Amino acid sequence: MRALVGLWRWRHNPLRRKTDLVEAWVALVAVLLIAVAVPLAGFAVGGLTRGALLQSVREQREVRHEVAGTVIKKVSRPPVDPDPETSSARDRHSRVLAEWTAPDGTTHSGTVLAALVSPDPGDRFRLWTDEHGQVVGRPLDDATASTHAALAGIGAAVAVAGLVEGARRLVVWRIVLQRYDRWDQAWEKAGPDWGRTGTGL
Numbered sequence: 001m002r003a004l005v006g007l008w009r010w011r012h013n014p015l016r017r018k019t020d021l022v023e024a025w026v027a028l029v030a031v032l033l034i035a036v037a038v039p040l041a042g043f044a045v046g047g048l049t050r051g052a053l054l055q056s057v058r059e060q061r062e063v064r065h066e067v068a069g070t071v072i073k074k075v076s077r078p079p080v081d082p083d084p085e086t087s088s089a090r091d092r093h094s095r096v097l098a099e100w101t102a103p104d105g106t107t108h109s110g111t112v113l114a115a116l117v118s119p120d121p122g123d124r125f126r127l128w129t130d131e132h133g134q135v136v137g138r139p140l141d142d143a144t145a146s147t148h149a150a151l152a153g154i155g156a157a158v159a160v161a162g163l164v165e166g167a168r169r170l171v172v173w174r175i176v177l178q179r180y181d182r183w184d185q186a187w188e189k190a191g192p193d194w195g196r197t198g199t200g201l
Contacts, residue, residue: 026171027168042160060139065103107133108129
C-alpha cells in the first residue's frame with residue numbers, strides 16, 4: 001500500500017526514479033487483480049466444483065440403494081485402530097454378520113458395520129448397496145457437496161492471491177536488482193579516487 005501512496009506523491013518529485021513509478025504501478029495492478037480476479041476465481045472454481053459434485057450425487061443416488069439388513073450375530077471387534085479419527089467413528093458402529101435383500105431380489109450376507117450400539121440377532125438396520133447387493137458407501141449429500149465446493153473456491157481464491165503477490169514480489173525484486181546495478185555503474189563512473197579529485201595525489 002505504501003507504493004500506492006507513493007504513486008501519488010512521486011508524480012512531480014524531481015528525485016523520482018523511473019523504477020519508483022514502475023514499482024507503484026505494479027502494486028496498483030496487484031491490488032486491482034486481488035480485488036477482482038481473486039473473487040472471480042473463487043466463484044468460478046466453486047461453481048464448477050459444485051456442479052460436478054452435484055452431478056456425482058445424482059449418479060450415486062441412481063446406482064446406490066438403501067436396504068434393510070438383519071443382524072444374524074455380532075462379530076468380535078477388530079484389532080485396535082491406531083488412528084483416533086477412524087476408531088472414534090467406528091465406536092458408534094458394530095461389526096455384525098447380517099443378511100439383506102438386494103434391489104434385484106437376490107439375498108446376500110456378510111460382515112458389515114451396523115449403526116447399532118449393542119446389536120442382537122434379528123435387529124434391523126439400514127445399509128447401502130449397489131444394484132447387485134454389494135455393500136457400498138452412503139451417497140454424497142447436497143450439503144456435503146456444497147461444502148466441498150465452497151472449500152475448493154476458497155482454495156482457488158487463496159492460490160490466485162498468492163500467485164499475484166508472488167508475481168508482484170518477483171517484479172519488485174527485479175527492480176531492486178536494477179537499482180543496485182545502476183548504483184554500481186554510477187559508482188564506477190565516479191572512480192575509486194572520487195574523494196581525492198583535484199588534490200594532486
